[in-house]
Amino acid sequence: MSEIKEKFPSESLGSRKRILITGAAGFLGSHLCDRFVKEDYHVIGMDNLITGDIANIEHLFKLENFEFYNHDVSKFVHIPGKLDYILHFASPASPIDYLKIPIQTLKVGSLGTHNLLGLARNKNARMLIASTSEVYGDPNVNPQPEEYWGNVNPVGPRGVYDEAKRFQEAITMAYHTFHGVETRIVRIFNTYGPRMRLNxxxxxxxxxxxxxxxxxxxxxxxxxxxRSFCYVDDLIEGIYRLLMSDYAQPVNIGNPDEITIKQFCEEIIKLTGTTQKIVYKELPQDDPKQRRPDISKAKELLGWEPKIGRAEGLKITYEYFKSLSSEALEKIEHKDFTTFNR
Structure with missing residues (x-):
């Protein structure tokens, strides 16, 4: 990590609004950093790099309106100077990660969210948390509206992630109603695009x-x-609009274009031109049978709906993965791909 030069804010910060983005080196966090830099915010990225990759944001290090803190938000968080917004995206977000580091997953959803809500209260900042469609569990309702309370197994293999996110929503709403903190909650459905990790x-x-x-x-x-797959640029636009809205209840952001896993697998085979076959394995415990967002609220409140079709988005994403080195592909063990159809 010696090559990473962390920058700290000076006393004269100018007129730019300042935003803290946790999980900044992750898939979504890095795209959010790009968006808010583009919007001329002073962006403070924070990540402990347990699942994030510094390569996702290293192109921003040369900019005077970007700084980076290598820090675990489950510990006390201090940011000097004013702060206008906080985006809390720090969390393992894939089955591989939260099965390997279950305690850290629970801590970042609970202790980390508590720390950041305290910071938001102290700085009088608006805070948006990244929740997930996983709060609906294995749903009995399809599509899933925000009013659906879910069907979640709290002690199953996915419980560490699902319940961390459900607690995160609860404490966020408590800070909003009890302390008057301005909060926003986005429930993110399956998202894809460049900077996803192959493993x-x-x-x-x-x-x-x-x-x-x-x-x-x-x-x-x-x-x-x-499942239903939303291209990352569409998701980022939805998050941006939600942050700038005056709506404090949870909002689904995702693409309602539903497809079966088998159909999706066939699309990937056609896209990649592979001659390999499909093999079927036993369904893991608590794997959701349906996943499709009801985005009525996003349409009505934010004027948002996805614009990028799956064919276009998959082509861009495939080109990104093809650009990775053959050495990187060879290092990824086959067993890493045999967890969940998430």
Whole structure:
């Protein structure tokens, strides 16, 4: 880490609004850093790099309106000077990660959120938390509206992530109602795009990674489970609009175009031109059978809906993965792709 030069704010910060983005070196966090730098904010990125990759944000280090703190938000968080906004995106977000580091997953959702809400209160800053469609668990309702309370197993293999996010929503709303902190809650559905990790256990990078390495593509169950995939640029736009809105209740942001895992696998085979076959394995415990957002609120309140179709987004994402070195692909073990159809 010696090559990373952390910068700290000077006393004269100018007129730029200042935003803290946690999980800044992650997939979504890095795209959010790009967006707010582009909007001429002073962006403070924070990440302990337990799952993030500094390469995702190193292009920003040369900019005077970007700084980076290598810090774990589960510990006390101090930011000098004024702060206008906080985006809390620090959390393991894939099955591979939260099964390997379950305690850290719970701590960043609970202690980390508590620390940042305290910071938001102290700085009089508006805070948006990244929740997830996983709060709905294995849903009995499809599509899932924000009013649906979910069907979650708190002690199952996914419980450390699902319950961390459900607690995160609860404490955020408590700070909003009891302390008057301005808060926003985004429930993120399956998102994809450049900077995803090939070894994070989620369905899209798993399929593409297997195709690029010439391996058979693994589908769990019979492939009838459904997912809906939102391209990252669309998601970032939705998050931006929610942050700037005056709505404090949870809002689904995702693409309602639903597809089965088997159909999606076939799309990846066609996209990549692989000749490998589909192999089926036992469905993991608590794997959601359906996942599709009801985005009525996002349409009504934010004027938002996804613009980028799956064919276009997948082509961009595939080109990104193809650009990775062959050495990087070879280092990723096959077992990393056999966890969940998330």
């Amino acid at each position: 994070d256990g989620r369905v899209l990078p798993a399929f593409i990674g297997q195709a690029l390495r010439g391996e058979d593509l693994t589908v769990f169950g019979d492939g009838s489970q459904t």
